[in-house]
Amino acid sequence: MAKQKKAPRPKAITPKGFRDYFGAEVSDRAEMLHQIAGVYHRYGFEALESSAVETVEALGKFLPDVDRPNEGVFAWQEFDENDTEGKRGDWMALRYDLTAPLARVYAQHRNDLPTPYRRYAMGPVWRNEKPGPGRYRQFYQCDADTVGTASMAADAEICAMLSDTLETVGIPRGDYLVRVNNRKVLNGVLEAMGLPEGEGARDNVLRTIDKFDKVGEAGVRALLTKGRLDASGAYIDGVGLSEDQAEPVLAFLTSKADDVSKTFENLRGAVGASAIGGEGIAELEQIGELLAAGGYGADRIEIDPSVVRGLGYYTGPVFEAELTFEIFDEKGRKRQFGSVSGGGRYDDLVKRFTGQAVPATGVSIGVDRLLAALREKGRMGGRATGPVVVTVMDRDRMADYQAMVAELRNAGIRAEVYLGNPKNFGNQLKYADKRNSPIAVIEGGDEKEQGIVQIKDLILGAKIAESATLEEWKERPSQFEVPRGDLVAKVREILDGQGV
Amino acid sequence: MAKQKKAPRPKAITPKGFRDYFGAEVSDRAEMLHQIAGVYHRYGFEALESSAVETVEALGKFLPDVDRPNEGVFAWQEFDENDTEGKRGDWMALRYDLTAPLARVYAQHRNDLPTPYRRYAMGPVWRNEKPGPGRYRQFYQCDADTVGTASMAADAEICAMLSDTLETVGIPRGDYLVRVNNRKVLNGVLEAMGLPEGEGARDNVLRTIDKFDKVGEAGVRALLTKGRLDASGAYIDGVGLSEDQAEPVLAFLTSKADDVSKTFENLRGAVGASAIGGEGIAELEQIGELLAAGGYGADRIEIDPSVVRGLGYYTGPVFEAELTFEIFDEKGRKRQFGSVSGGGRYDDLVKRFTGQAVPATGVSIGVDRLLAALREKGRMGGRATGPVVVTVMDRDRMADYQAMVAELRNAGIRAEVYLGNPKNFGNQLKYADKRNSPIAVIEGGDEKEQGIVQIKDLILGAKIAESATLEEWKERPSQFEVPRGDLVAKVREILDGQGV
CATH class of the missing domain: 3.30.930.10 (Bira Bifunctional Protein; Domain 2)
Incomplete structure (x- = not known):
């Protein structure tokens, strides 16, 4: 009998043109969008989150940027469950921007929405285009639009809001x-x-x-x-x-x-x-x-x-x-x-649904470019700071270490206990380094007995290592021995000194 | 010559099983996820945002909830641009949860990620299932997982974090x-x-x-x-x-x-x-x-x-x-x-990619259920408050009204000028009502001349209208005449009184 062939392992890769975002890339963007939403809200704009999926019919073909070589969307045909003869249903697609869905939403809900309707929307959009360097098939958009008024006050307001937004996020x-x-x-x-x-x-x-x-x-x-x-x-x-x-x-x-x-x-x-x-x-x-x-x-x-x-x-x-x-x-x-x-x-964005022309004005912020600008200005994403790492000197005293991180977190300090194999202490410090930890906390058996903990300033330590010849650095201690009860206060003091 | 037939208008509807979210539905959820991210961050977890689209191969079939009748995903076949003979490329699909992408990400980036890797992820997932009442084909998930350690400290930490999270959001x-x-x-x-x-x-x-x-x-x-x-x-x-x-x-x-x-x-x-x-x-x-x-x-x-x-x-x-x-x-x-x-x-989530078993533990929060719970507890989404509406009594003095909203916004007060047709003043008050506005500001020609503005407490006004027989209400004024220079202070005072 022939041996059964095993299915090959799946490849662990993102589809071409897509990428993952890690750590500060995600939280910096979330923070920026949170600030922008605050400004938009103050201007009376209401949040709208439409579905990522639209019918191709509703989406239409309205890509504003005619320079793109391929204005395609990601689309598929719905299976019609009511037809047992294998008939296929509507074509659906991922939205390619936030404006086409706004037109659909306004046409669908216009009797329930206030007129004029001020709305903002933030989220990913998808384009079935040839990917290139720095050009992805999924990216964020952040729009604000006022639908239903021809008044120039709407346009002026959007310009003012844009100005306030830029200053609020740090420009x-x-x-x-x-x-x-x-x-x-x-x-x-x-x-x-x-x-x-x-x-x-x-x-x-x-x-x-x-x-x-x-x-x-x-x-x-x-x-x-x-x-x-x-x-x-x-x-x-x-x-x-x-x-x-x-x-x-x-x-x-x-x-x-x-x-x-x-x-x-x-x-x-x-x-x-x-x-x-x-x-x-x-x-x-x-x-x-x-x-x-x-x-x-x-x-x-x-x-x-x-x-x-x-x-x-x-x-x-x-x-x-x-x-x-x-x-x-x-x-x-x-x-x-x-x-x-x-x-x-x-104009005419809503007209294709209703036959009536509805005046509208709006603005779109290039989320990734604005984030890049904030990084250039040093307003964001310098050295992303990791958590304080409480090291594990004694595997049996995990409860002691857990108590330490709980105290630190309750004081609002980002902290974690080392959860890898604690046998090799060097690995713990390497882990802290990979995490960009500002501080490591150490409590071995001796320290426990004496009621103290060692607190290592890793940022100062790195500076000393870099410039080992400078007496100035050498003389500054980067490791402190403090009573166990002073753990939180000392960590707070070092963090404040680091400007973290 | 036959008349050219016009294409029928597209239907302005969401695809079956999808819906739009408006105003406080969006911002309440964003606020809750923002708070949750804060707790996760304090615990040393790092944000991860993987792409919404994965190869079907990488996604596999790992729906944990076996009770669902149809474990389908939304999938389509990529067009292979390098093959001119119409050959089709890989199958791609929208992620159905946040765990399968975590496995792919960890397998793909394991050499660059710290071990153990603590990550959180929040975002929509999609399921190609028969929709039902309250059951949508796109919904939010919010996960935290620790990959790469068998230590029970990881499990304990996640339980503690879950407890902190619930208290932080308001339970x-x-x-x-x-x-x-x-x-x-x-x-x-x-x-x-x-x-x-x-x-x-x-x-x-x-x-x-x-x-x-x-x-x-x-x-x-x-x-x-x-x-x-x-x-x-x-x-x-x-x-x-x-x-x-x-x-x-x-x-x-x-x-x-x-x-x-x-x-x-x-x-x-x-x-x-x-x-x-x-x-x-x-x-x-x-x-x-x-x-x-x-x-x-x-x-x-x-x-x-x-x-x-x-x-x-x-x-x-x-x-x-x-x-x-x-x-x-x-x-x-x-x-x-x-x-x-x-x-x-x-276990074994990563094994299908790498052949190596990697222990992992994690938690998923039901975003919509937790939001519903917070509403039940009155912690969220009572009467969502709209902006202060500055009405337009004189179309030619739009600049005056614009100056008012700018002052209010600069004081951190949500405010907007009425941008519809100002001819019918009743429509402006109807609009303010639809917007759930707490206050309307009025400055006609007479007021302008006298250097005053009228400020209408719409919430108190509504209460008086509801209980018109109560002398108590009748005697309380719901409209105030104040010097133009006191606009911001008086609006602030009324908002504070409303508990807004």
Whole structure:
């Protein structure tokens, strides 16, 4: 008889494009989202957690970011239990953002929800895309939207909230700027240029403007007219406008002046007699006034027509939060940290369900980028501190050690007893090191008899080991012998000294 | 030419078995998980967030709860991009619990993780099951596990942590009990009875014991022997043991005495000379000692062999947290709230990946049940309080109203300006009502001129409206006229008076 072949062991790996998050990666993010939720709540926004799974029908195809090569979702076909002939049911999919589910929720529950409906949502979204370095198929989004009002007060409020949020999580004033633009002003410019609506010329101009951040004023001028050589030496065709025709677009993009009233004057010049352009400028003026009334000056939020991100997607005001402090990129060059959040006003999101257009405006925070920024600023995730480790010198006295950690925890101190094999004491200290423990507590038989414990300052110990030649360090004790009754107080004292 | 038919509008519904969570449902849960994470962190546990998507291969089929009719997962086949001939790739699935991913993560990262590895995880899981009333296909789990140690100190620590957790989220001591049993003791009983290992007799006894909570001592006795009539009148066959044979099982289940040393004496009687049984009792004794050393007495954690939940799944200690206060069930009968958490020691979870058995112990909190319990205790989700609503009396003075909400928010008060159509003032008050607003602020042209604002106490107003005949209420003003400069102070005073 042939031997039965054993099934091979399963591979312990995440699916391609997915990853796990450990320790401070998880708790730092949770803490940041907790702080953001606090600000949103203070602004009257209500939490919403929609299901991660939607019908493909409800989800639709509304990925705003058209640059992505593959706008796929993770989808599967439901098995229909009522049909015994093996008929399959609806297609379901994981949500790819938090906006499409908001549209579904608002359409479904609009009679029960207040109007306007202010809601925030935080959670993972999934994209069935080719993964790349730093690009995962599951990531967090954090959105706030106001549905059901065309009032510019809703847009102004979201800008103010974004400013408050950044300061609350730890980006100081002066290190960020919320910049506001308006798609209607651009439409006015295109109208003033005599470019017809619909597919074609306007879209070409929009696509070109989108490169403003990358290629700058001269680049956009070339691309709007005859074209240009790109960095690789390839020739990029131009849109074919004359220099004169291109001028209003460039005037729009560069209209920002030191004085906001001068900015508006420039914009009025760029849109000429266009009604939609005038409307856009009036909207920006309203937002400016409302923000000024709330005490939000140009040091926090400014009107800036050079904001191009999202102009192709949004229908009215567009906002972006940029972090203005400098970091070194992977090539060692200094550059601004850049955008961590964007948003704007959009229409027709709910219309596909109900037939009625519902005005809405909202903002999305790039959770991972903001976390990275906070790490850059040293506001988060320096040396993540592990627990105080109570070592086990005598396996039979586990109860004594358990009593110690209970005392420490009751005093609010993070602490654990070593639970591995206690035979080799060196392993216990290696474990404490792997855990980033600030302190190890030791109580052998002798100490027990004398009613004392040894407390080892591991952070100081590491410093001494690093700079063993420095007399200054050598003379500082990193291990203390204290009466058992003083355990908690001494640990607290050392932790305070470590600034933990 | 035929008219082009428009595609029908998509239905705005969640897929069957899924639901949305609104407002306090979301924020109460987030707050509770935040508190729980705090306790776990203090105990030295590290956060882990694994991906929601796993390969079906890694996930395996390890649903612990064998009573579920359909242990399905939501799965789909990956498209293999490297194969242009339409070949499909791996099967992927949404995780159905947090334990299977822990096994995969530990196997994958074991060289980088500390040993033992204490981790907690919180998040949604998905089950492709027939939905029912109150039973959804996406729900939250909240787990803590210690992987890589056989020490009973790990089990004791988890029981202590569970006790601390319940008190931290708002279940007072005396309203809960963590009960501990041990599968090995039961194995000892079965061994003492002479029941052979492997499929068959022992499994039948285990399945019968599982009904102890439902049918009680007499019911289990009948089911172990000749069988019994169930409530519907159907005859349920018995396991076929003699009365004498059934006795040790019943002695085990009812061995709990007022004095824990008496409980242990009873258990020793039930297991007789069985080595495994003796081991189980020694483990329980160790857990008891360690907990006593940490100050956890029988008012919080007790050894109780009548805990049967999980005995079939776990391999050593088994724990369960029960809420002991009484509630009224849907039929108006008083009953104990019951279990909100369970766990125990399990082996071989990692073995399917690595071939090596790794001991582990852990606990899972029923997030939704614990939230329901907190609501029962009035610790959460009474009248969820909405924001202060600043009404709009004059559309052109939106900036004034914006300044008011900014002042209120800067003072930490939840506030919003009315953003709907302000024409009908009644609609603004209806909106405030829908938002559960505690206060409405009113500043019309006259007030503006006089430098005052009207502040309406909506909660008091509602009380007056409810009991309009009571002179007491009538005489109390529910609307106040205060100088504009006193807005924040007066709102704060009213909120404090409302106990908000």
